[in-house]
Amino acid sequence: DAKTTQPNSMESNEEEPVHLPCNHSTISGTDYIHWYRQLPSQGPEYVIHGLTSNVNNRMASLAIAEDRKSSTLILHRATLRDAAVYYCIPNSDSNYQLIWGAGTKLIIKP
Amino acid sequence: NAGVTQTPKFQVLKTGQSMTLQCAQDMNHEYMSWYRQDPGMGLRLIHYSVGAGITDQGEVPNGYNVSRSTTEDFPLRLLSAAPSQTSVYFCASSPLAGVYNEQFFGPGTRLTVL
Numbered sequence: 001d002a003k004t005t006q007p008n009s010m011e012s013n014e015e016e017p018v019h020l021p022c023n024h025s026t027i028s029g030t031d032y033i034h035w036y037r038q039l040p041s042q043g044p045e046y047v048i049h050g051l052t053s054n055v056n057n058r059m060a061s062l063a064i065a066e067d068r069k070s071s072t073l074i075l076h077r078a079t080l081r082d083a084a085v086y087y088c089i090p091n092s093d094s095n096y097q098l099i100w101g102a103g104t105k106l107i108i109k110p
Numbered sequence: 111n112a113g114v115t116q117t118p119k120f121q122v123l124k125t126g127q128s129m130t131l132q133c134a135q136d137m138n139h140e141y142m143s144w145y146r147q148d149p150g151m152g153l154r155l156i157h158y159s160v161g162a163g164i165t166d167q168g169e170v171p172n173g174y175n176v177s178r179s180t181t182e183d184f185p186l187r188l189l190s191a192a193p194s195q196t197s198v199y200f201c202a203s204s205p206l207a208g209v210y211n212e213q214f215f216g217p218g219t220r221l222t223v224l
Contacts, residue, residue, distance in 0.1 A: 036213075041218075042217060042218070043114075043200050043202075043215030043216055043217055043218050044153070044200070044202075044213075044215050045215065046212035046213065046214075049212075087152060096141050096143070096158065096160075096204060096213070097143075097155055097158065097168060097169075098153075098155070098213065099169075100145075100152030100153040100154070101152050102150065102151055102152055103152060
């Protein structure tokens with residue numbers, strides 16, 4: 001399983017973009033990069049995933065480095081409701097056993 | 111749809127007691143799993159199931175049993191509770207078919223073992 005490195009915590013101002021980095025230098029060629037987030041006292045929720053090219057959805061964008069050894073989750077305009085722990089999880093698309101690290105705690109300042 | 115539901119929300123046990131954490135989903139998902147989350151850490155997989163009648167162990171299965179008699183339900187049994195099992199437990203489900211299927215999580219059960 002690929003190991004990940006994420007900052008323990010990050011702070012951002014409300015209504016500004018947020019870039020959450022993740023290093024996954026041992027990722028295999030078939031691993032997707034998944035992002036989940038966990039709001040306080042709630043279960044995790046899916047954010048986005050991608051393989052090689054950048055991905056966008058209604059929640060966020062995912063920028064994947066060309067060598068795939070790192071990726072960045074982008075929240076285009078953070079709100080207070082985006083305060084959560086964000087997890088980056090490299091995983092094969094057919095493997096449902098997600099391996100979770102400690103994630104990045106995102107603090108949004110009003 | 112109610113999604114993934116878990117009961118109870120909170121539970122306090124004494125060492126040696128047994129209990130069952132309930133998990134149900136109404137999305138007809140084949141895959142279901144149980145995780146535990148200790149303070150300040152990520153989730154760790156306990157057991158999972160890819161369909162009714164099929165279960166398998168995850169990363170930390172000791173002290174827990176599961177069964178899957180229906181597609182909807184996936185209960186987790188603590189055989190003899192220990193303080194080390196104090197944690198928050200999350201159930202998740204996902205459809206198996208498709209290119210990628212996100213996992214849907216329940217709200218969690220906070221368990222304290224004294």
